[in-house]
Amino acid sequence: MAMVLPDQTPLIPIKGYAWLPDLRRRCHGQPVRMRVMGRPAVAISGPDAARFFYSDGNLERHDALPHPVVATLFGRGAVHTLDGRDHEVRKALFVSLLMHEDGIDTLAKMVGESFDTAADRWRGGPAVSLFDETAKVLADAVTRWTGVPGEARDRAALAADLVAMVDGFATLGPRHARALAARRRQERRLAKIIADVRREDRYPSPLSAVAHHRAGGELLDPRTAAVEVLNIIRPTTAVAWFAAFAGHALERWPENRRRLTDDDFALAFVHELRRFYPFAPFLGGQATRDLRFQRVDIPRGALVLLDVYGQHHDERVWPDPYDFRPERFLHRPVGAFELIPQGGGDPRTGHRCPGEKITIAVLGTIVQRLARLEYYMPPQNLSIDLSRIPARVHDGPRIVVP
Numbered sequence: 001m002a003m004v005l006p007d008q009t010p011l012i013p014i015k016g017y018a019w020l021p022d023l024r025r026r027c028h029g030q031p032v033r034m035r036v037m038g039r040p041a042v043a044i045s046g047p048d049a050a051r052f053f054y055s056d057g058n059l060e061r062h063d064a065l066p067h068p069v070v071a072t073l074f075g076r077g078a079v080h081t082l083d084g085r086d087h088e089v090r091k092a093l094f095v096s097l098l099m100h101e102d103g104i105d106t107l108a109k110m111v112g113e114s115f116d117t118a119a120d121r122w123r124g125g126p127a128v129s130l131f132d133e134t135a136k137v138l139a140d141a142v143t144r145w146t147g148v149p150g151e152a153r154d155r156a157a158l159a160a161d162l163v164a165m166v167d168g169f170a171t172l173g174p175r176h177a178r179a180l181a182a183r184r185r186q187e188r189r190l191a192k193i194i195a196d197v198r199r200e201d202r203y204p205s206p207l208s209a210v211a212h213h214r215a216g217g218e219l220l221d222p223r224t225a226a227v228e229v230l231n232i233i234r235p236t237t238a239v240a241w242f243a244a245f246a247g248h249a250l251e252r253w254p255e256n257r258r259r260l261t262d263d264d265f266a267l268a269f270v271h272e273l274r275r276f277y278p279f280a281p282f283l284g285g286q287a288t289r290d291l292r293f294q295r296v297d298i299p300r301g302a303l304v305l306l307d308v309y310g311q312h313h314d315e316r317v318w319p320d321p322y323d324f325r326p327e328r329f330l331h332r333p334v335g336a337f338e339l340i341p342q343g344g345g346d347p348r349t350g351h352r353c354p355g356e357k358i359t360i361a362v363l364g365t366i367v368q369r370l371a372r373l374e375y376y377m378p379p380q381n382l383s384i385d386l387s388r389i390p391a392r393v394h395d396g397p398r399i400v401v402p
Contacts, residue, residue, distance in 0.1 A: 005034035008041075013171065016387035017278045020045070021310035029316075031296040036305070042298050043282070045307035046317060050337035052293050053306045054345035054352070059285030103145075107236075108361040110141040115369050122401040127378055129396035130247045134366060135159045135240035142236040146229065147205030148193065161186050162230075162237040170281075170389035183230075190226035206232055235355050236362060241390060242270075243366045245277040247397045248384070250370065251377055253324055260371035263364075268329035270363045274341040275312045276324050278384070278391040282307050283343065308340055375399040 005023070012019050020043050023032045032043040044052065053059060114137045122128050139159030143150065150158070161182035168179025197211040198219070210228050213220055220228070249269075250257055259265045283306045291298040298304060313321040317338060318328065336352075337344045342359065343352035353359075380395035 003033065004040075005032065007035040007038060009037050013389075014387060016385075016389050017281045017309045017391065018386055020282055020305065020307040021313065024307060024310055031294055033296065036303055039303055040299060040301075041303035041305055042293070042296060043305045043307055044293060045311045046314065047311075047335060047337040049293070050306060050311070050340055050344040053283070053285060053304060054337070054343070057288060058291060059304055060288050061285055104357050104361050107141065107145045107358060108365045110145055111138060111362050112365045112369060114138075114141045115366060119369070119373055119401060122375075122399075124402065127398040127400045130370075130399050131240050131244040131392065131396050132163075134243040135163050135237055137366075138237045138239055138243075138362065139233065142233045145206070146232055147203075147207035148190070148229065148233070158186065158233075159237060162234045163240065165230075165234055166238045166241075166390060167392075186230060187223055187226045190229050191222035194222045194225045194229070232355070235353065236358060239359055239362050239366070241279055241392065242273050242277065242359075242363050243370070244393045244397060245273055246363070246367050246370055247377075247399065248277075248382060248393050249273060249324060251382065251397065256326060257371045260368050264330060265326060266364050266368050267360070268326040269367055270360055271329040271334060271339060272324060272326040273363070273367075274359075275318065275339055278309055278386060278389075279341055280308045281389055282309070283340075306340075306344075311340065373401065375401045 008019070008023070015022060020032075023034070023043060024030070024045060026032075029045075031049075034041050034043070115134075118133055118137050122133070136156055136159045139162060140152070140155045143155050143158060148158075164175075164178045164182040165186075166179075168175035168177070168182075193207070194211045197208055207229060210220070210225050210232075213225070213228075219225075246269075256265075256269060260269060285304050285306075287298050287300050287302045287304055289300050291300075291304075311317060315321050336346065340352075342356045345352050347354045347356055377397055377399055380398050382397055383394045384391050385394070
């Protein structure tokens with residue numbers, strides 16, 4: 001029987017993204033048995049592990065997600081916290097809203113237009129934070145696309161709150177407090193908007209679809225509906241993390257810039273950004289029954305942690321994993337359990353994010369515009385602290401558009 005490591009919880013904020021890869025390295029890449037938050041847990045990684053993690057009936061999410069993550073990132077009652085039939089019904093709503101090509105193309109176009117407008121404001125001015133400004137661009141476009149009403153200043157405030165929700169999900173310090181306050185503020189605001197939408201005849205929109213969605217014949221309560229509206233606009237705004245990483249990548253490997261005019265290479269570049277740079281460190285579920293994976297027993301009720309960052313930097317899956325090489329994705333199908341920054345498997349039925357196509361389209365739009373934009377980076381700190389979850393480029397990065 002494999003050794004069980006003592007409770008590892010204190011090491012998570014210290015080691016961050018390196019926590020599970022280090023443990024798995026010590027165990028020669030095998031599943032790692034340990035305790036986390038006082039509970040038995042097993043850490044796994046690799047395409048076979050992802051396939052096991054997402055197999056029907058193996059795991060449930062309802063009791064597996066830590067309260068700080070639910071309270072800030074997803075929201076109480078969100079689709080991410082559901083299992084079984086409840087998850088299928090709610091997931092169908094998101095699939096209908098987020099996976100139609102026409103809607104994705106429309107949103108990507110709106111992001112591009114908003115980016116161009118913002119870039120015009122940057123010209124001739126002081127240095128701006130690519131992260132902060134892109135978050136505003138994304139929030140502006142996705143709220144208009146979703147149908148959420150509001151003036152420009154409302155969208156700017158929303159962008160700041162959405163960033164706070166993502167930025168504070170993995171800490172119990174000041175960032176977490178800001179995330180909780182931001183979520184409460186936006187849930188209250190959107191719940192009122194949901195109530196207004198239900199009283200009025202509004203044009204079809206994602207906002208209207210969520211407002212009138214029924215589960216078991218009943219409308220979602222306004223707060224839960226507000227949570228799910230946030231689960232459309234928050235992940236889209238979170239693409240700002242990858243936009244900042246794109247700026248970092250173009251500074252470190254500028255030879256890629258000229259090739260981004262090619263759509264196939266731009267798509268490969270987006271995939272490599274999502275593989276190479278740190279965002280989701282790991283994913284968690286709870287064993288629904290006694291399980292066994294790679295000769296390791298997993299008792300019912302144990303946490304199962306899928307090491308996302310470790311899998312994306314595993315040389316058995318990705319040759320030379322610490323080289324940034326978009327070419328690895330050219331003319332190569334991406335397996336459903338290989339590249340998993342937003343989960344694995346089928347997004348239509350499982351727990352893989354149905355908004356992944358939106359992420360790819362929107363990020364591709366920003367990457368190509370960034371490559372065409374004439375700018376320079378003043379002296380600054382471009383380091384990325386892997387102990388910080390979610391990781392960010394230290395100084396933005398900051399750019400100057402002459």
